[in-house]
Each structure stands twice: as C-alpha cells, then as structure tokens.
Amino acid sequence: MGGNETRLVEDIYMIGVRGMENLDVFVDFAKNMMKQDVVIAPWLTWGDGQNRIPTHLQRDIEGIAERFAHLHWRPDWRITLTGSYPISRNRVAEAYRETVSSTAVYLSHLELGQLNVTEEMVKVAERLTENFVAQTDPKVFVTFYLLTVIYEDLQALEYYGSMQANDFVRGHLHRPWGTETLSGELEAAVSAEAVEVDTAADLVRLTSRGKEMLHYIEGIFRESGFFTSRSKLIRLNNFNHVDDIASMMEALVPTACEHRKTVVELSGIQPGMAVLELGSGTGALTFEAGLFQRVGPDGRLVATDPSTSMLASVRRKRESYNAHWVEVVHGKAERLPFPANTFDSVIGYAFLHLTDMDEALREIARVLKPGGSLITLHPLHFPARNEFFLEWFAPLLKTGGTPRNQDNLPGPDTVPSAMEPHYEIVHLQSLDLEMHYTSPRTVVEFFVGIVDVFEEQMATLPWRARHDMVQQLIKRGEEVCRKYPPESLVEMHPGQFIRAIVRK
Structure with missing residues (x-):
C-alpha cells in the first residue's frame, strides 16, 4: 500500500x-x-x-x-x-x-x-x-x-x-x-x-x-x-450447501411429517385450486404430506424454493408420483416470478421466519387472488427453559454474563402483526413441536449453521470465530448428550399455525 x-x-x-x-x-x-x-x-x-x-x-x-x-x-x-x-x-x-x-x-x-x-x-x-x-x-x-x-x-x-x-x-x-x-x-x-x-x-x-x-x-x-x-x-x-434439509428436520422433529399433514388438512385447499407452495425444500409437504393429492390433477400446484439442489429432489419425486400438475419453479418469497392475482392459496411449512417477513407477506398478497388464503406453520422463539439447552447454548445465550435476544425467531404476536395490513386471520392455533436434541452435529449445523436462528450473536463474530463457534457448540452438545439421558434431551418447542385471507 x-x-x-x-x-x-x-x-x-x-x-x-x-x-x-x-x-x-x-x-x-x-x-x-x-x-x-x-x-x-x-x-x-x-x-x-x-x-x-x-x-x-x-x-x-x-x-x-x-x-x-x-x-x-x-x-x-x-x-x-x-x-x-x-x-x-x-x-x-x-x-x-x-x-x-x-x-x-x-x-x-x-x-x-x-x-x-x-x-x-x-x-x-x-x-x-x-x-x-x-x-x-x-x-x-x-x-x-x-x-x-x-x-x-x-x-x-x-x-x-x-x-x-x-x-x-x-x-x-x-x-x-x-x-x-x-x-x-x-x-x-x-x-x-x-x-x-x-x-x-x-x-x-x-x-x-x-x-x-x-x-x-x-x-x-x-x-x-x-x-x-x-x-x-x-x-x-x-x-445452498444442503441437499436434504427435510432429513435433518425429521431427525430433530420426529413428528414433522404429522405436522405437515395437519397443515394440509387445515389449509382449506380444495381440488382444482391454483396453489403456490413456498419453501418446498425437497418436497416433504408437496408429496409425503399429500398436498399434491389435495390439489389434484384438475388443479395447479407450483413448488418453489431458493435452492436448486432441493428443487431437483422435488422434480424426481414428481416423476415417481407421476404428478404432472406439479410445477417446480426456482424463486424466493420476497420476489415471486408470477403475475398478480394468480393463486387461490399460498402455503408453506416452516419457511416464513427465514424470509424478510414484511416483503414476503406483501409479495404473497400480490400473487393471491381476491379472497385467496395464506397458510403457514412456523416455529416461535426457543423456550430455552431446560437445563441441558441452557448449558449447551450458553456461549450464544449470554455474552459477558448479559442475556441476549435468544434467537431471531418470531414471537406469538410477530406474524399476526406483520399480516395485519394485508390479511384477515381466520384461524390461529398454537401447537408444540417435540424437538429432539440427541444428534449434536445435526442440531448445531441446522439451527446455527443453516437457518441461523442465533443471527444477532453470530453476525458480529469475526470470520474464523463463526466457524470455531459452530465446532465449539458441537463439542458442547456431545458433552451434554453424554451427561443427560436421551429421554431428557427433548424440548417442546412452540409453533404457530395461521390461515389468513388476503384483503384486496
């Protein structure tokens, strides 16, 4: 210089x-x-x-x-x-x-x-x-x-x-x-x-x-x-390093498949509708949970995700299920490649908290037809009440002895408040997701490395320290799993189901 x-x-x-x-x-x-x-x-x-x-x-x-x-x-x-x-x-x-x-x-x-x-x-x-x-x-x-x-x-x-x-x-x-x-x-x-x-x-x-x-x-x-x-x-x-996020979620939440089926059952989606699925991942909601069957061959189901590797899995499943009415489109919720008033319903499982919520909700409202519905099930803040969890994630939950915002997940009022300008909520339901913490590497890579729910704490770490923190948490998790019996490494994680009608 x-x-x-x-x-x-x-x-x-x-x-x-x-x-x-x-x-x-x-x-x-x-x-x-x-x-x-x-x-x-x-x-x-x-x-x-x-x-x-x-x-x-x-x-x-x-x-x-x-x-x-x-x-x-x-x-x-x-x-x-x-x-x-x-x-x-x-x-x-x-x-x-x-x-x-x-x-x-x-x-x-x-x-x-x-x-x-x-x-x-x-x-x-x-x-x-x-x-x-x-x-x-x-x-x-x-x-x-x-x-x-x-x-x-x-x-x-x-x-x-x-x-x-x-x-x-x-x-x-x-x-x-x-x-x-x-x-x-x-x-x-x-x-x-x-x-x-x-x-x-x-x-x-x-x-x-x-x-x-x-x-x-x-x-x-x-x-x-x-x-x-x-x-x-x-x-x-x-x-974009992950090929199958659904498998990781199944290891963390063994009841995830049942919850996805519940989302479909409560969605109000009828055969013949035009439906957009956001954050489809590898197609667990699309196929295993039966969304494609609910829409049926007389309807239109468009599965979208920001990851092309995951969408490749959706395409393979589409062929195996012979579901010709399922379209696969690369895209993200904040910028949807569809004209206004295109869909009767927009649905997604555990996707909304990964978006810029205000932008995503505006964009979803744009592509919905008048009276169309948005259906979402999303996790809420970590309860952080079990001893093993506090011990495991202490480096992120506290800095210098001072409690921090524990994660960047929504609170009970976050999504309803964000929806208010564009939607009328017709069904709001709280539920618990049984979260298993028995696989330290999966837990840490998913929550810290992939979906980055501890965003505030990780964002201000230097480049190498972010990588070191992930490894430190995996090691702490291994110690926690040796210390506590498997049956105690379970935490009931709050979630929220919402069905809302767009205001046009």
Whole structure:
C-alpha cells in the first residue's frame, strides 16, 4: 500500500472519532445499495478456502474494475474528513472489484440457487454496480467499502482482545481473502492510533480510539440494516450447501411429517385450486404430506424454493408420483416470478421466519387472488427453559454474563402483526413441536449453521470465530448428550399455525 493509500485509510479510521456528521450519508448509502441487490461482502467469494469465481472470470472482473476506476476516478479526486487526501486509482479499482465479485456470488445464490458463478451473473453484477454507482457519489462508495474492511479488522481485535501482528497480517483469523492490503492497513491503524503494537510481545491491540470508531461503524451497519443483510447472506450461503434439509428436520422433529399433514388438512385447499407452495425444500409437504393429492390433477400446484439442489429432489419425486400438475419453479418469497392475482392459496411449512417477513407477506398478497388464503406453520422463539439447552447454548445465550435476544425467531404476536395490513386471520392455533436434541452435529449445523436462528450473536463474530463457534457448540452438545439421558434431551418447542385471507 502506497503513502497516499495509507493516508486515506488512516483518514477513514479517524471518521469514528471526528466525523460523526457523516452517519446519515452512510446509512442512506447502505439502504439504497441493498435495495438494488448490490453487495459488498468479499468473504462471500471465499468458499472452502478458495475463490468461488473461476480464474478466467476473475480476470474479467479485474478488467471491469479497472474500467470503472478509469471512468469515475480523477487525479484531483480527494476525500476531506479530518484532512484532505488523494484517493488512489488502485483503491477505487479494489472497491469495484470486490463489489462486482461478491454481487456475482450473491446473484448466483439468489437467481440460480447454486454456488458456482457464471459469466451471465458477472455481467448482471457489472450492470447493477454500474447503475448504482451512477446514482451515488463514487467517493462515498469507496469510503463505505473501506468501512467494511476496517470493521472486519477492528471487530477481530475487539473479539480476540489481542492478536499476534503476524496473524493479523496473514488474515487467517478474520480476512483470509484480503491479505494483500492487511500490512498497509495495520500501518495506517497504528498511525491513526486506532490500534497499538506491543513490540516486545509482537501483539496488536485495539485502543480506546479504535473502540470508539468500531462502535461508530457498528451504528451505521445496524441502523442501515447492513448487519441484517450480512446475516441473511451467511444463511443463504450455508443453505445452498444442503441437499436434504427435510432429513435433518425429521431427525430433530420426529413428528414433522404429522405436522405437515395437519397443515394440509387445515389449509382449506380444495381440488382444482391454483396453489403456490413456498419453501418446498425437497418436497416433504408437496408429496409425503399429500398436498399434491389435495390439489389434484384438475388443479395447479407450483413448488418453489431458493435452492436448486432441493428443487431437483422435488422434480424426481414428481416423476415417481407421476404428478404432472406439479410445477417446480426456482424463486424466493420476497420476489415471486408470477403475475398478480394468480393463486387461490399460498402455503408453506416452516419457511416464513427465514424470509424478510414484511416483503414476503406483501409479495404473497400480490400473487393471491381476491379472497385467496395464506397458510403457514412456523416455529416461535426457543423456550430455552431446560437445563441441558441452557448449558449447551450458553456461549450464544449470554455474552459477558448479559442475556441476549435468544434467537431471531418470531414471537406469538410477530406474524399476526406483520399480516395485519394485508390479511384477515381466520384461524390461529398454537401447537408444540417435540424437538429432539440427541444428534449434536445435526442440531448445531441446522439451527446455527443453516437457518441461523442465533443471527444477532453470530453476525458480529469475526470470520474464523463463526466457524470455531459452530465446532465449539458441537463439542458442547456431545458433552451434554453424554451427561443427560436421551429421554431428557427433548424440548417442546412452540409453533404457530395461521390461515389468513388476503384483503384486496
């Protein structure tokens, strides 16, 4: 990193101390960026220790980034915060490169439901980034990118307390994808007095000024919803690694099949209806629970899910059941690829809590015909009342001895309140799901790694710490399962069934 770039990063570090007036600018920027499906998440490209983007497409993205830098960067382009400093072309190109790359990976997840990045997704990411930057101040764009970089650095130091300088520069604890710039960033952080280095022990520590700046950045990310978006990306990333989520749920909830059948029985769906199933997974509700039979060959049943691997299972089952009236469509609840007033009913089992609920409910209301119904069964907050559960998940339930929001699942009033603007609830029923905690790896991978119900606690952990937390919880679960008899490792988990009629 050259002198100008080091001074620029140093200047960004000083924002948290002297630049509070920029808060609204960055909050608005982040909100607009997320609305346009532009993503700054370099870690998203780093899958299983290597770049998820093929080498030839990485070269294409480098060319795109250089072109953007050529278009938007000017020699007299300066940033004025605590002082006035030139912004180098290399730093601008880096911001564009990482944005196009992570947006391409995100789009591959969202649009294709796969981990592999295609040339088409790179082109779409290029267009989205170009359109977004044309609507904003490029200097704010670069600054916000740098805030995400600095957050990862300082967050790791706050979490670990201190770090060997060599470990910091190597980035394997917090930024293995960003090792090229870490040495210069450490130099800049020391110069800005955000961190200090104990030369005798070769340890890097966060200073009070660094903590103040970190909390400032956290405020921007929290107020803008950037943290929430980050958590959803983590969940989406993990979700697309799973081939059969239904099998995991059967191990956790042995009565899940009966509950799915209850959902179908209480749905009010009649033969010949046009029905949309959201979050179909591998088709457990579609086929094993008999939804396809309820709709019948004179009707239309469309099964959707964000994961193409799971939809492949639905297609196989459709062939084995010879259910030609079942359509399989890739999609997510927040953005349904159907015209308005298409369906008589929309139904889903344990899907609504995994969505942006307000957006999903609006979109479902759009595709329902007048008087159409939404049927959902979803879990509620973990009861967290059994001794084994509190012992097992103590690292997530408490931080520094202070109780945290235990999970991101809805409460009893969450879904009814969110439905109120668009629906009239005609059937609301509480029920208990018998949850078995006898398989530690399945429990942890499902709740923490895949559906990320402990979103608030996991979102603020450094990159390596998130992985370590999963392994720690699996080990704790194994100890708990040895300590408690199997019959006591059962918790009655509250759920909620709702049937509502759309208001048109």
